[in-house]
Structure formats: C-alpha cells, structure tokens
Amino acid sequence: MPRDDPDGPRTADFEGLSIRWDPRVLEPRPWTAAQSTWAAKIAEQAPYGPLLELCSGAGHIGLLAALLSRRELVQVDADPVACDYARTNAEAAGIVTDVRCGDLREAVRGERYPVVVADPPWVPTQDVGTFPADPVTAIDGGPEGMDLALACLDVAAEVLLPGGSVVIQVGGVHHLPALNGHDAVLGGRLVFAEAREFERGLLAHLTAAG
Template sequence: MTARPPGYGSRVTEETTFGSLTIAYDDRVLRPREWTTAQSDWAAELAATVPPGPILELCAGAGQIGLLAVAGTDRRLVCVDASDVACDFARANASAAGLAQRVEVRQARLENALASDEAYPLVIADPPWVLRTETGQFPEDPLLAIDGGDDGLDVARACLRVIRQHLAPGGSAVLQLGTTEQATRLEHDEGLDTGDLRLVEARRFPRGALVRIDRA
C-alpha cells in the first residue's frame, strides 16, 4: 500500500506496477491494465520523431499511460480527465515518479480542456470503449471509465474532435479502442481515410486495440 493522496478519506489506495512505474489508484479509478504499457511504448517511440513540444493525454485516469510515455524523455505532459479523483491520483503518481515538474493535470471535460491556440505534436487518448450494453460484464470497473455508448465510440469521437483541433502538423496520436473493427468504423465514419488526418496503423492486442493517427 502507499500513502493516500490528500482528501481520500477511508478509501483503500492500492498500488500496481506499470512498466517501470508504481501507480496508485483506488476503486473510483479504472485499474491500470498491464497490456496498455504498449500504448506508452508506442507513444515513447513516436516522441523521438515528432516535432518538439509537450505530449497531451486525454481521458488520463490515474495518469499511468502518459507518465510512462514521457518517463524516458525530456518532454512535458498535459493530462486531462473529467474526474477530480483521477486527477488527484495523476498528480500523486507524477510526483511519485519524480515527474511533477514536467506534468500538468487539468480537470475538465474534453471540449473545455484546451485553449483554442494550443497545439501538441503527440496525443495519447484512452477513452472508454465498452459498448453500453456490455458494461455489466465489468462490475469492478467505474461505469464512467468504461461506458463508450451504444457502439463504444462516443468518447473516442470526442477525443478525435480534440485531436482534429489540436494535433500539430507532422504530429501523431495514439488512440486506444476495444477492437480493430471499432478502428475501421471510426476511420470510415470520421473520414480518416481522406484529408490531412489519417489513420495509418492499427495494432490488435488480446484485450484491446491501438491506432495511430497522423497529421500531414
């Protein structure tokens, strides 16, 4: 166990290993999934090639994916989540990792989180992607952290709107989804096969999928 972040009352704070980091969370925050270190690793690889600037993480939760992505770089990280609990954990985890000076955590809805002139060369997004009719299969998970709407893509589409507005030229985004079929639907529905924003690669994993979106 780890010391609880301030204000966490009698809740039990747990710890888990996430790559090279130790991440704290409780039952109000989605438990870090080991497989999602692949999203951090992919983002870290891209960080070596995209233009200079900070990394943006959307639907950050306890912050583990973004924190692991920047841990081996000198880039700053901006984490966004609507949950005050998740934001408190993201701040505590950044501090525990020795990254507090490079990490800004913003509690906000996606549509309100960024100023109109902010641009990021790399965006990480981990939206809920479980179909609403299937959320009952995961009773241990906070509903708001997994409910992706009727087709599982409601929040992913909201993340994509932010990516359209704020991904810098020559930049990349790594978006987590449930399946590559969801990736295909998102690509077709959102026009990611035309224009300057393209879905360039999808990777399937046993428990989810990752897609890379590039801006020309």
Template sequence: MLQTSEPQAQLATFGGRGIGYDERVLTPRPWTEAQSLWARELLDELPDGPVLEVCSGAGHIGLLAVSGTNRPLVQVDADLHACVWASRNARAWGVDSDIRHGTMSEAVMVDERFALILADPPYLPSGDVTRFPEDPLTAIDGGGDGLDLARECLDVIVRHLVTDGAALLQLRDVEQGRELVSDAAQRGLTIAESRQFDGGAVLLLRRTTEGRADGSQAGP
C-alpha cells in the same frame, strides 16, 4: 453520525514502477504499457513540443511515455478522482505534469498544440458495461456503439495536433478501429497503423489536412 471511509489505496506496477489508484478509478491495465512504449518510439522522431493525454485516468500511460524525456505533459480527465491520482503519481515519478480536471473539449485551450496526443477513452458499448461491475461506469461506458468518446477524441486530435504530429488512440480491438475510418477521414485524419494487443488495440493517427474540425486553420 454515519462514518464513511475512503476507498483503500492500491498500487499497480507499470513500466517497472508503482502507480497508485483506488476503486473509484479504472485499474491500470498492464497491456497499455505497449501504448506508452509505442509513444516513446514516436517521440524520437516527432517535432518538438508537448504531449497531451486525454481520458488519462490514473496517468500511467502518459507518465511512462514521457518519463526521462524533456517533453512537457498535459493530462486531462473528466473525473476528479482520476485527476487526484494522476497528480499523486506524477509527483511520485518526478514528472511535471499539468493535470486538468474537465471535459477534453474544454480543458485544452484553443491555441494549444501538441506533437503527440494520447487518447484513452471509454470504449465499451453501454449495453456491455454490466459485464464489468468492478469498473467505474464513467471509465468504461463509450455510448451506444462504444465510440462516442473516441469520436470526441478525434475532434481534439484534429484541433490540437501539429501538422507533423501523431496520435495514439486506444480502443477495444482493431475491428472497432475500422468503424472509425470514415469519422477520422471526415476530420482530416488517417489511421496510419493499427496494433492489436492481448487486452485491446491502439490506432496511430496522422493528419491529412491542415484544417480543423470547425473548418478553421490549425497552427503549425
């Protein structure tokens, strides 16, 4: 019988602490620590309530954002391997994270609301993914223009963000973010700020209306 071995576990340093992962999961990018630190700054001023991270991968961004706070954390990823590593990392960090395997639209309950939403979707155009053969396809392929999953993130944000909450959406660059301005506005969201970092960009989104993407009213 052919014997197959499990991929070798690896350890990255993130926020001065260890994050476990293997080749089936996107390697944690050091630059994304900036997204976590921005999130932590926002949490000081946002209303009470939990934090949601969609497309969470190994969980490092959300873990660093809430570590040392009393904020409950929910992390969602469509890849089972990512969820396994996110669970391991949460235990290692001593963070009580509710980790959910599934699509972002299905894994979050209709009535759940969050003070902060972190969204870290794949954002490469499908035509570019072959340039990165070491990365899992599902973690980097964002569809034709690279923004298919980012638009799904916008739907989740407008449905589940409290009125005075904030969302941080990770993208390739600020220019890619400009392509989402109209999509955000159609959903009752505005891009309040964009920050470019060495490895990517992060957009700060706020609500402009109390409506949801399906036309009904959001909670408080």
C-alpha cells in the same frame, strides 16, 4: 489485525512506475504500457512540445510515455478523483505534468501538441455489467462504445501540429470502421497509419496532415 479497506488506495507496478489508484478509477492494465512505448517512439521524430494525454485516468499511460520520451506532459480527464491520482502519481515519479480536470476540448482549446495519447472508455453501454470491477464512468463508451473515442479524435484533429500523431486505444478491430469514418479522417485532416491488436484491446496510430 485490521483488514485492508477494499475501497481504499492501492498500488500497481506499471513498468517500474508505482501507480496509486482505487476502485473509483480504472485499474492500470499492464498491456497498456505498449501504448506508452509506442507514443514515446513516435515522439522521437515528432515536433517539439509536450505530450497530451486525453482520458488520463490515474495517469500511468501518459506518465510512462513522458518518462520514456523525456517530454513534459499535459493530462486531461473529466473525473476529479482520476485527476487527483494523476497528480499524485506524477509527483511520486518526479515527472512534470499539467493535470486539467474538465471537458476534453475546452481544456486544451487553442493549444497545439506534437503527440496525443488517448485511452477513452470503449465498452458499449449495454455491456458495462460484464466488467463489475470497473467503474462505469471509466468504461462506458456510449451505445456503440465509441462516443469518447470519437470525441478524442475531434480534439486531436484540432490540436495536433502538422505531422503530429495520435495513438488511441479502442476495443478491437471492430472499432476501426468508426475511427476511419470520422469526419477528420474522411476530410484528410487525420490519416490512418497503423493498428496493433492486443489480447485486451487495440491501439491505432493516426497522423495529422503535414
């Protein structure tokens, strides 16, 4: 019998969503469904409008949040392969999404959103070899691991509606000082609300000044 292609497409169950991916993109982590459910809960009290997912990868986190919140979705990623999977996974799930491939800020310039979900790379460049199964572009967050996370906060500060929220994933509590030291937080445009720590990462919730 022919052996499966080790680099070919695979399928993961993500809280009932069938998510296609391959080793060129980051494998869906089951624990990150907590980011989806938290964002969906926040969306219950958020202003009208679609969710925005930054650094969407194969799309699973945003798709589950959209399904749970019954909102439409805009997803942005710089990797064309990830964008293709996000579209494929949305179509398979019957979820309305607008997938945009390119620069995070340019993709949504001039738009406004009630809730932003961000799952940026957060591994320091010198440590990416610790995760040989993960594609470097999907996990390399720069020298301190925070380059893309801070870029996501840049975008969130620009696009969030008054009273809107961003739920962002980082590596752990050691990344909180960088989030709280962001210009938008220091300037009062974003306000830190809560952090929830998990075995494989940390979720932080920040709100836009009303």
